[in-house]
Amino acid sequence: MAKVAFLGLGVMGYPMARHLKDKGHEVTVYNRSGAKADKWVSENGGRAARTPREAAEGQEIVFACVGNDDDLRQVTLGPDGAFQGMGKGTIFVDHTTASAEVARELYAAAQEKGFAFIDAPVSGGQAGAENGVLTVMCGGDEDVYAKAEPVIMSFARACRLLGPTGSGQLTKMINQICIAGLVQGLAEGIHFGKRAGLDIEAVLEVISKGAAGSWQMENRGKTMNQGKFDFGFAVDWMRKDLSIVLGEARKNGASLPVTAIVDQFYAEVQKMGGNRWDTSSLIARLDK
Known part of the structure; x- marks a missing residue:
């Protein structure tokens, strides 16, 4: 069992921190809204920190x-940031969907201070976080990852090191590229x-068993048909992610025509x- 902290108790972080506590780890939580951290402690135990x-x-x-x-720079590098309180030999694991650039920046800052950094964005959405079955994509050093992986598995069903720092974020970008095209199709x-x-509904039931089947079809097809979008991964968040994807593509020369046009479709939503609608709301612009 480990002594851990969790920074950020949003729709993902709140249940992820709970799974850490349920697995027996000693958990301290921080949230920008202190009341939410206090609520988490009242439900789960542990301790709330003010910075x-x-x-x-x-x-x-x-x-x-x-x-x-x-946000990530603020909670790490600021005067009250986590990097000011971490000891030598400790590990910072970032589950934010962010740029590969900031991952490399924070890795370098951590190295200077004598501790380790892993970029570890997740996939699986709010339901995956609540059920402890997230997929975690990691970038960093092998020896550090080996120490962190057993603790990460407290809220994951799959976790893998994909390469050096930034590789986790780059893999998450691929994840979002694939989702954007699938949902539009x-x-x-x-x-x-x-x-x-x-x-x-009959059509989806049949074709989901064939080559067209996907997680999106199984989990979003019915609600898309019903025009229900008040749940899930918000359009605002997806546009944030796709802006990171398209920015990275401009750097590495990748051609992403479908991703670029789907990003504009989300702008229409x-x-x-539909800022807070689920990403499956792409159908709303077709049915209007």
């Missing part, structure tokens, strides 16, 4: 899951079926008021 630095002091591993690059298929007068 990331306080949360990190005396811990073996510090986990974080915050909003974006700027599913939206167009359902839209086409409606226009053709077919029983969409935002204009429809």
Whole structure:
């Protein structure tokens, strides 16, 4: 069992921290809204800290899951940031979906201070976090990863080191590229079926058993057909992720025509008021 801290108690971090506590780890939590950290402690035990630095002091591993690059820099590098409180030989594990650039920046900062850094974005959404079955994509040093992996598995069903620092974030970008294209294809298929007068639920039941089947079809097909989007991974978050993807593509020369156009389709959904709708709401712009 390890002494750990968890920074960021959003829809992902809140249950991830709970799984750490349930597995017997000693958990200290920090959240920008202190009331939420106090609520977490009242439900799960452990301790709430008032700053990331306080949360990190005396811990073996510090986990974080915050909003974006700027949020991550704030909870790590600021005067009250976690990096000011971490001891030599400890590990910082970042589950934020962020840029590979910030991962490399924080790795270098950690190395200077004598502790380790792993970029470890996750896939599986809120349901995956709540059920402790996330997929974790990691970048960093092999010896550090070997120490962190057993603790990460407290809330994961799959975890793998993909390469040096930044590799986790790059893999998460591939994950989002694949999802964007899949959801648009599913939206167009359902839209086409409606226009053709077919029983969409029956159609999905059949084709999901063949080569067209996917997680998106199994978990979002029915709700897309019903026009229900008040759950899941928000469009605002997906656009944030796709901006990171497209920015990285400009650097490495990758051609992502489908991803670029789907990003613009999500911009249309935002204009429809769908900022917090699930990413499956791509179909709303077709059915309007």
